[in-house]
Amino acid sequence: MAEFGEVLTHWDMKILIIGGTGLVGSYLLPELVENNHEIYALTRKAGKIERINESGAYGILGDIRNPQTFNRDLPDRLDMIVLLAMPGVKPGHRMTRKRKAELREETNDFFRNSMALAIHYDIPVILPGGTSYRTEKDKIADETWPILRIGLTEIGTDTDEMVNKAIKTNKPGIIQLIYGKIYGNGGLFRLVYERMQKGRVIIIGRGDNYIPNIYAGDAASAIIKAIEKMPVGEKIIIADDTPVTQKDFTIFMAELMNKNRPVHIPGWLVKRVLGSDFFEIIRMNCKVSNVKAKKLLDWHPQYPSYREGLAVTIKEMKEGKNYFA
Numbered sequence: 001m002a003e004f005g006e007v008l009t010h011w012d013m014k015i016l017i018i019g020g021t022g023l024v025g026s027y028l029l030p031e032l033v034e035n036n037h038e039i040y041a042l043t044r045k046a047g048k049i050e051r052i053n054e055s056g057a058y059g060i061l062g063d064i065r066n067p068q069t070f071n072r073d074l075p076d077r078l079d080m081i082v083l084l085a086m087p088g089v090k091p092g093h094r095m096t097r098k099r100k101a102e103l104r105e106e107t108n109d110f111f112r113n114s115m116a117l118a119i120h121y122d123i124p125v126i127l128p129g130g131t132s133y134r135t136e137k138d139k140i141a142d143e144t145w146p147i148l149r150i151g152l153t154e155i156g157t158d159t160d161e162m163v164n165k166a167i168k169t170n171k172p173g174i175i176q177l178i179y180g181k182i183y184g185n186g187g188l189f190r191l192v193y194e195r196m197q198k199g200r201v202i203i204i205g206r207g208d209n210y211i212p213n214i215y216a217g218d219a220a221s222a223i224i225k226a227i228e229k230m231p232v233g234e235k236i237i238i239a240d241d242t243p244v245t246q247k248d249f250t251i252f253m254a255e256l257m258n259k260n261r262p263v264h265i266p267g268w269l270v271k272r273v274l275g276s277d278f279f280e281i282i283r284m285n286c287k288v289s290n291v292k293a294k295k296l297l298d299w300h301p302q303y304p305s306y307r308e309g310l311a312v313t314i315k316e317m318k319e320g321k322n323y324f325a
Contacts, residue, residue, distance in 0.1 A: 183313060
């Protein structure tokens with residue numbers, strides 16, 4: 001394979017997307033195809049293969065946790081791997097210690113096997129991360145801040161070590177995009193939409209904690225910029241420009257859907273029902289900077305505020321557009 005910097009002089013890259021039919025993947029895949037890349041999308045669901053092929057990409061049935069299920073279907077050459085798939089978490093269900101341990105191991109397998117594929121092909125891999133920072137008052141976190149592993153985010157503890165080791169050794173070349181809470185037409189956010197329709201969305205406690213957000217289409221455009229710029233060895237926060245509290249985001253969504261304002265539920269009650277793993281991440285206060293993404297990737301979100309992005313998302317959902325659902 002050509003050196004990392006040389007790959008980008010050719011717009012005919014062969015790219016493997018692991019989780020290409022999920023929320024971000026459903027926005028990313030058609031854009032990459034339109035840019036004349038040769039796209040291979042790995043999915044665990046046979047029913048999605050036809051839709052992938054119809055989009056102009058090549059659907060591959062298999063599970064990244066078991067590479068032997070799909071290795072024979074990969075091309076002889078790849079230029080980039082993008083990991084989007086992550087273990088499934090059921091919102092609204094109490095997390096058991098056993099399930100949390102399983103999620104940790106699944107996450108480890110996703111990262112470990114994606115990185116092993118990148119080493120095999122001698123190519124870089126774009127890995128996901130989450131904005132698990134705790135900020136107070138007017139503090140704003142950037143990529144120099146340590147990731148806070150607390151509650152459910154503890155399932156990513158081992159992957160932090162994997163990523164840091166790979167960045168030091170360049171085996172494989174790593175680009176980690178650290179996303180805010182992703183919303184868009186699909187994935188878990190569709191469940192939020194359906195719960196809002198039924199009046200079952202709540203505001204936890206005062207709802208005054210800030211949570212970074214990013215529209216799924218803007219997350220996809222950041223990945224495309226990372227493929228173009230190839231900033232190997234970098235961790236980059238991908239979030240919009242507008243800090244918003246859990247309460248204000250939820251209320252605005254209800255207004256867009258012409259629903260009653262969600263009720264507040266005491267935090268102690270939510271913690272007792274769902275457990276501390278979910279409660280800790282739901283109540284975490286976090287503001288982040290996307291300055292590095294703008295400078296290093298020349299990336300700018302199409303929707304700088306949740307207000308524009310959420311309005312577009314709700315409109316798409318009302319119209320029944322469902323991508324790979």
